[in-house]
Amino acid sequence: MPYRWITPQAEITAAPVELHLWPYRSLSRKGFVWVIGLAAGLISLPVLSVLGRQALWGLLPFAMLAVAALWYGIERSYQSGTMHETLILTPESLVLTREDPGRANRVWRTNPYWVRVNLRKDGPVEEYLTLTDGQREVEIGSFLSAPERLTLREELGRELARVH
Numbered sequence: 001m002p003y004r005w006i007t008p009q010a011e012i013t014a015a016p017v018e019l020h021l022w023p024y025r026s027l028s029r030k031g032f033v034w035v036i037g038l039a040a041g042l043i044s045l046p047v048l049s050v051l052g053r054q055a056l057w058g059l060l061p062f063a064m065l066a067v068a069a070l071w072y073g074i075e076r077s078y079q080s081g082t083m084h085e086t087l088i089l090t091p092e093s094l095v096l097t098r099e100d101p102g103r104a105n106r107v108w109r110t111n112p113y114w115v116r117v118n119l120r121k122d123g124p125v126e127e128y129l130t131l132t133d134g135q136r137e138v139e140i141g142s143f144l145s146a147p148e149r150l151t152l153r154e155e156l157g158r159e160l161a162r163v164h
Helices: 029-049 056-080 146-163
Strands: 003-006 017-021 084-089 094-099 106-110 116-120 128-132 137-139
Touching: 003 146, 017 146, 029 056, 084 146, 116 146, 128 146
Parallel strands: none
Antiparallel strands: 003 017, 017 084, 084 094, 094 106, 116 128, 128 137
16 A cells, blocks of 8 residues: 555554555556657557658657657656655644645644544545544545545544544
């Protein structure tokens, strides 16, 4: 799952519990090289058939544009993959930080005693997971899959109950 809990040792009850969340990326950098190489190779086949003819100059820009568009799209996906959420939970405070590429970090601080974990059906994604303290509601893990959000909801509820 694209999240990890960092819990203290059992003897240290006041130590913070941390949750780190990140979007799942199935294509590694090595896979990226293979995809671009394979796409360039397959797209060059029709271009090679017109090598030495004037039609080459009609096909070549479109072939290059297709590979460049694929490269750009995957790179944008990698940039959005640098998004990261961190939740730090102590008996006195809960701090949720969201780091988005190209934006200022968004931080939410509250008392964990008042925090409730909600799973809404009417959100922008299936099984929309939010935290609320009665005054403000913030989303958490919107980039996770629906089953992952369900599991995270249970784990968050357990950790919040533990610090009460």
